[in-house]
Amino acid sequence: MHKSVESPAFSASIEDYALIGDQQSAALVARDGSIDWLCLPRFDSPACFAALLGDEHNGKWRIAPKGAGPCTRRAYRTDSLVLDSEWDTPEGTLRVTDLMPQRDSAPDLVRIVEGLRGRVTVRSAIRLRFDYGSIVPWMRRAEGHRVAVAGPDAVWLRSEPAVHTWGEDFCTHSEFTVGEGEKVAFVLTWHPSHQPRPPLVDPYESLHGSLAQWREWVSQCRYDGPFRDAVVRSLITLKALTYAPTGGIVAAPTTSLPEQLGGIRNWDYRYCWLRDSTLTLDALLSAGYHEEAADWRDWLLRAVAGDPADLQIMYGLSGERRLPEFELPWLPGFGDSVPVRIGNDAAKQLQLDVYGEVIDSLSLARCSGLPAKPHMWQVQRALMDFLCSAWRQPDEGLWEVRGGRRHFVYSKVMAWVAADRAVRTLENEPQLGGDLAGWRAMRDEVHREVCERGYDAERNTFTQFYGSRGLDASLLLIPRVGFLPPDDPRVIGTVDAVREELGRDGFVRRYSTDVAEVDGLPGDEGTFLVCSFWLADALHRLGRTEEARALFERLVGLCNDVGLLAEEYDPASDRFLGNYPQAFSHLGLVSTALALFGDQEAG
Numbered sequence: 001m002h003k004s005v006e007s008p009a010f011s012a013s014i015e016d017y018a019l020i021g022d023q024q025s026a027a028l029v030a031r032d033g034s035i036d037w038l039c040l041p042r043f044d045s046p047a048c049f050a051a052l053l054g055d056e057h058n059g060k061w062r063i064a065p066k067g068a069g070p071c072t073r074r075a076y077r078t079d080s081l082v083l084d085s086e087w088d089t090p091e092g093t094l095r096v097t098d099l100m101p102q103r104d105s106a107p108d109l110v111r112i113v114e115g116l117r118g119r120v121t122v123r124s125a126i127r128l129r130f131d132y133g134s135i136v137p138w139m140r141r142a143e144g145h146r147v148a149v150a151g152p153d154a155v156w157l158r159s160e161p162a163v164h165t166w167g168e169d170f171c172t173h174s175e176f177t178v179g180e181g182e183k184v185a186f187v188l189t190w191h192p193s194h195q196p197r198p199p200l201v202d203p204y205e206s207l208h209g210s211l212a213q214w215r216e217w218v219s220q221c222r223y224d225g226p227f228r229d230a231v232v233r234s235l236i237t238l239k240a241l242t243y244a245p246t247g248g249i250v251a252a253p254t255t256s257l258p259e260q261l262g263g264i265r266n267w268d269y270r271y272c273w274l275r276d277s278t279l280t281l282d283a284l285l286s287a288g289y290h291e292e293a294a295d296w297r298d299w300l301l302r303a304v305a306g307d308p309a310d311l312q313i314m315y316g317l318s319g320e321r322r323l324p325e326f327e328l329p330w331l332p333g334f335g336d337s338v339p340v341r342i343g344n345d346a347a348k349q350l351q352l353d354v355y356g357e358v359i360d361s362l363s364l365a366r367c368s369g370l371p372a373k374p375h376m377w378q379v380q381r382a383l384m385d386f387l388c389s390a391w392r393q394p395d396e397g398l399w400e401v402r403g404g405r406r407h408f409v410y411s412k413v414m415a416w417v418a419a420d421r422a423v424r425t426l427e428n429e430p431q432l433g434g435d436l437a438g439w440r441a442m443r444d445e446v447h448r449e450v451c452e453r454g455y456d457a458e459r460n461t462f463t464q465f466y467g468s469r470g471l472d473a474s475l476l477l478i479p480r481v482g483f484l485p486p487d488d489p490r491v492i493g494t495v496d497a498v499r500e501e502l503g504r505d506g507f508v509r510r511y512s513t514d515v516a517e518v519d520g521l522p523g524d525e526g527t528f529l530v531c532s533f534w535l536a537d538a539l540h541r542l543g544r545t546e547e548a549r550a551l552f553e554r555l556v557g558l559c560n561d562v563g564l565l566a567e568e569y570d571p572a573s574d575r576f577l578g579n580y581p582q583a584f585s586h587l588g589l590v591s592t593a594l595a596l597f598g599d600q601e602a603g
């Protein structure tokens, strides 16, 4: 897949990557010790290491024993986002510890090399390539360190103690040996090139600080049931996807990891989808995390301020509205999957489900005791008033199809959810004010229409859109959102039909890609992991607990060696597909664990 001169025997698959991050950006570390993806200073900034979507000439930083391939073992330090990779070699054993400490003034990437046994020769090769692998910076020595500059970006590279370093083939190489108990720490620091160098961080203090911060955060987790390690890893991953300065939550830290190897279904996920974020937030809230909920709620209130008709389904990290989609023709793509896309045109789509998800999430936050903000209800009320007139329109649906608008059933179900939650809030707190009669009428009308036009009586199943023969995995959420009770024969029929028609090796696809004009895209894709978690949740609600647990266990078994999940999984090749790690998949794991084993929660 990846051609690599610096690690010839190794070509990384998606599941070969581990995540490190500082809640403003993130990096992917391959099993061979190479950092192949890093965007600075934010998740959505241009990458300075983009080998993930190309090769080493697009930027990467590898530290490993000289001549070695992939590491022998690797793991996160307990309850943290600090990664240890270890190599057993004929010379001895070496550990590289990778982390991105929480920022003071600038983003830092810390890599600590440590001898565990014998004396090992170590190679570091760093190829900085700014602007998504396209710009070779000037590299010079300054103040005893190395500094790379090009356009708006400057990166300092230093090691403690200083090691022998030389430039060759537009790459900065170092070679040194470490014996048992010896350490060499590298620190990479980014800053805007027009500003002076930020203060240097101490790599060992950063390591201890980072471990302490993560452990303190994990200690707040209320879940104490089965698969706790997988749940905690998912929670850490979700937290790592939050952009701390604003409270926004990205869907994934990558762009264009393909939904089909060699295909064109490659999208940029480094933005805040209201759907993905609200569901993430619900998962964090249920596990006991309130601070993130408050931060995200404040982010939302800022992002959506203005005319409710202008609500977007996604925003930038700070609430930016323009996310124009374009291609990077110089990048060959992961596994030759082109185009590589930046930005996301789905930002301009109408997706009615988002109103339901936002209003539901704000109601949940209210019920969870989050102190209400003065204009929170004003926003919900404005969204409801808009939805009362808009719900009859066709839309692009939650899967953001590019084949044109339709009357997607899940969109209407979520319009019902919006009305239902708004009605209930107003019934409990009439002083808030709102069109109670109008919202009740809408709630009833949507319900009636979905049951008439979105249900196929002949096959006893709800359908993907009005009049369609196709199915959709989002219909599995009908009992969870309370649109119909789990023992309703139409719900049972739908769960069985989705499982039968969209199932692949026990996992679930979002919908069938056979009818190409629906999603408007060529090619196929893998099974969608969050949908497979939804199936486990639905089976549990239907009382089929054994089946639900067996499926959940299989899904947890798909996590890679460091507990991470991509968006999709291909059972035929046993490979991850799609952006990685994805919030959708990890929130699915957390929510389903809580649904299945929540009675064993500690708090």
Ligand SMILES: OC[C@H]1O[C@H](O[C@H]2O[C@H](CO)[C@@H](O)[C@H](O)[C@H]2O)[C@H](O)[C@@H](O)[C@@H]1O
Residues within 6 Å of the ligand: 251, 267, 268, 269, 273, 275, 276, 344, 345, 346, 398, 399, 400, 401, 402, 519, 584
């Ligand atoms: O299927 C085509 C669409 O695929 C992407 O959307 C998916 O990712 C989103 C972020 O996780 C998620 O909210 C959505 O439900 C998924 O379908 C892509 O972002 C779209 O541009 C594309 O049209």
